[in-house]
Amino acid sequence: MLFPKKSLFFLLISLLLFNFFILSIQSYSYIWYKTFSYLLTPAIKLIHNITKFFSNLFFSIKELREAKEENKILKEKIMWQNLRIGRLLLENIYLKQLYDFDSKPKYFEYVEKAHIIKMDTPSFSSKLVLSKGKTEGIKEDYICITPDGLVGRILKVDTFSSELLPIVNIESVVSGITERTGVHGVLKGDGSGFLELKYLPPYSDIMERDNIYTDCWDLIYPYGIKIGTIEEIKREADEISAKVKPAVDFSKLSFVYIIRGARD
Amino acid sequence: MKVIFLTVLNILIIRFQLSFYPNIMLLEVPLLISLYFFLNEKTKPSHGLFFSCFLGLISDFLYGYPLGLYGFSLTLTGYITYFLYNKLYIQSKIFLFLIFFLSHIINSSIFYFLIKIFNVSILRDYFISFFFSSVFDSLILSFIIKKR
Numbered sequence: 001m002l003f004p005k006k007s008l009f010f011l012l013i014s015l016l017l018f019n020f021f022i023l024s025i026q027s028y029s030y031i032w033y034k035t036f037s038y039l040l041t042p043a044i045k046l047i048h049n050i051t052k053f054f055s056n057l058f059f060s061i062k063e064l065r066e067a068k069e070e071n072k073i074l075k076e077k078i079m080w081q082n083l084r085i086g087r088l089l090l091e092n093i094y095l096k097q098l099y100d101f102d103s104k105p106k107y108f109e110y111v112e113k114a115h116i117i118k119m120d121t122p123s124f125s126s127k128l129v130l131s132k133g134k135t136e137g138i139k140e141d142y143i144c145i146t147p148d149g150l151v152g153r154i155l156k157v158d159t160f161s162s163e164l165l166p167i168v169n170i171e172s173v174v175s176g177i178t179e180r181t182g183v184h185g186v187l188k189g190d191g192s193g194f195l196e197l198k199y200l201p202p203y204s205d206i207m208e209r210d211n212i213y214t215d216c217w218d219l220i221y222p223y224g225i226k227i228g229t230i231e232e233i234k235r236e237a238d239e240i241s242a243k244v245k246p247a248v249d250f251s252k253l254s255f256v257y258i259i260r261g262a263r264d
Numbered sequence: 265m266k267v268i269f270l271t272v273l274n275i276l277i278i279r280f281q282l283s284f285y286p287n288i289m290l291l292e293v294p295l296l297i298s299l300y301f302f303l304n305e306k307t308k309p310s311h312g313l314f315f316s317c318f319l320g321l322i323s324d325f326l327y328g329y330p331l332g333l334y335g336f337s338l339t340l341t342g343y344i345t346y347f348l349y350n351k352l353y354i355q356s357k358i359f360l361f362l363i364f365f366l367s368h369i370i371n372s373s374i375f376y377f378l379i380k381i382f383n384v385s386i387l388r389d390y391f392i393s394f395f396f397s398s399v400f401d402s403l404i405l406s407f408i409i410k411k412r
Contacts, residue, residue: 008309008343015317015339022321023332027382 098147112136114144115255117161127155128164132258138162141220144256149226149247150174150214151256164256167227168193168246176227177215181205184215187227187244193251195228197242204240206230212244222262267315270297274319278326289393294323294334295341295371296401299364302342303349303409316342333378341371361406368398 114136118129132138134157144151144164152166167174168189176187176197183204187195200206210230214221232243277293298319302312320335327334345367354360372394378384 008313011310011313012339012343015313016336019317019320019332019336019339021332023330023336023378023382026330026332027384 094147112138112258113255114138114162114258116164116253126166127169128152128166128253130154130162130164130256130258131160133158133160133162135159138258139261141261142258143221143225143261144258145225146248146253146256148249149228150221151248151250151253153220153261154258166250167195168250173218174221174227175215175217176212178206178230179211179213180207181210184217185212185242187212190243193246194231195244195246197230197244198239200240200242202235202238202240206233206240206242208233216262219262222259266301270301270315271319271322273297274322275326278323282326289397290400291404292368292371292397292401294319294338295368296404298338298342299345299367299405300408302346305410309343309346312342312346313339330382330384333375333382333384336378337371337374340374341367344370357406360409361402364402364405365398368394368401372398 112132114130114132116128117131119126130138130144138154138157140154140157142154144153150167152164152169152172154162155165156163165172166189167187168191170189170191172189174187174195175184177184181204183200183206185197185200185204187197190196197206197212208230212227212230214223214225214227216223226247228244228246230242231245234241234243274293274297277291281289281291281293298312298316301307301315301319302309307315316338317335320333320338321331323329323334323338324331345363348363348366352359352363354363
């Protein structure tokens with residue numbers, strides 16, 4: 001027999017349980033916490049994981065929507081930025097040209113920058129009205145140029161405006177010289193946006209794509225301003241003429257720089 | 265009468281011990297007294313169990329432990345020692361000494377087990393003086409209690 005008496009054994013168990021109970025009551029928070037945490041941990045973990053999964057799912061959907069909207073806005077921004085960059089690049093190129101122009105020697109004596117405010121007829125071959133006049137010190141036969149080349153000369157000056165005769169006007173006459181061979185000639189406007197190089201001897205050495213500059217023989221335009229490029233040569237029996245494309249794009253002309261003429 | 269005397273004795277010794285030597289426990293007084301009572305020829309085992317439990321609870325109170333810590337360990341140790349004391353054929357005092365030593369080990373093990381289960385922090389370092397108290401207690405008990 002393992003135990004002397006059954007009643008004694010039950011008494012022992014009762015007393016032990018009693019002590020254990022008292023002990024449990026005093027430390028109930030810890031032991032219950034342990035028991036419950038042990039029993040409930042898997043269930044809590046499961047609930048936590050499920051909740052986390054769904055919250056992540058909803059959050060992902062929301063995030064995706066936001067990302068789409070953000071993407072749309074950013075694409076638009078990039079488009080505008082690209083446009084701005086393009087504009088800045090153009091401006092940069094233009095400013096570089098201006099810088100080159102300014103660093104040239106000074107019979108290109110700068111006077112004023114003037115805007116074109118009026119055309120006589122809707123063509124750049126016609127006379128143009130500039131925004132600067134006598135009050136800004138503009139005089140007749142002052143020269144109008146752009147960084148690309150020669151535009152024309154001042155024909156008439158008023159108090160606050162002046163009249164510009166473009167080189168492509170039929171009344172305009174410019175004395176020019178070819179860059180490559182130094183052949184002198186006279187350029188007249190043909191009224192259609194081009195110039196005609198005239199009065200060249202038949203043996204003149206000119207070629208297409210030759211650059212032509214002012215040569216100061218007319219005593220109006222200073223030496224060395226680019227007029228244009230030969231596009232087409234017409235050979236006749238006693239003389240040669242050529243069609244010259246002006247260096248300046250008259251269709252895009254909006255302002256000019258006015259410099260002193262050769263007479264000053 | 266005997267119960268009252270032993271209880272008062274237990275209280276006095278523990279108070280004395282805590283007042284003068286709080287960190288050293290040369291005697292495991294509650295176990296010593298409960299075993300002395302339990303293994304007495306005139307004592308009924310049920311009374312022994314009750315007394316062990318009662319003495320344990322009083323000791324818990326005096327030492328400042330959570331109630332039931334000593335109560336549980338003393339009751340169980342008393343019962344096991346009583347069982348061994350009655351079942352084994354004890355030839356010599358040395359054998360008796362070994363039984364009491366074993367009962368101390370059992371008591372300390374139960375005590376330690378309960379401390380771990382209920383996460384109780386004990387200010388006094390109970391286990392440092394375990395060996396000395398076991399030896400002294402076992403020696404005293406083996407002289408007091410008669411071999412069967």
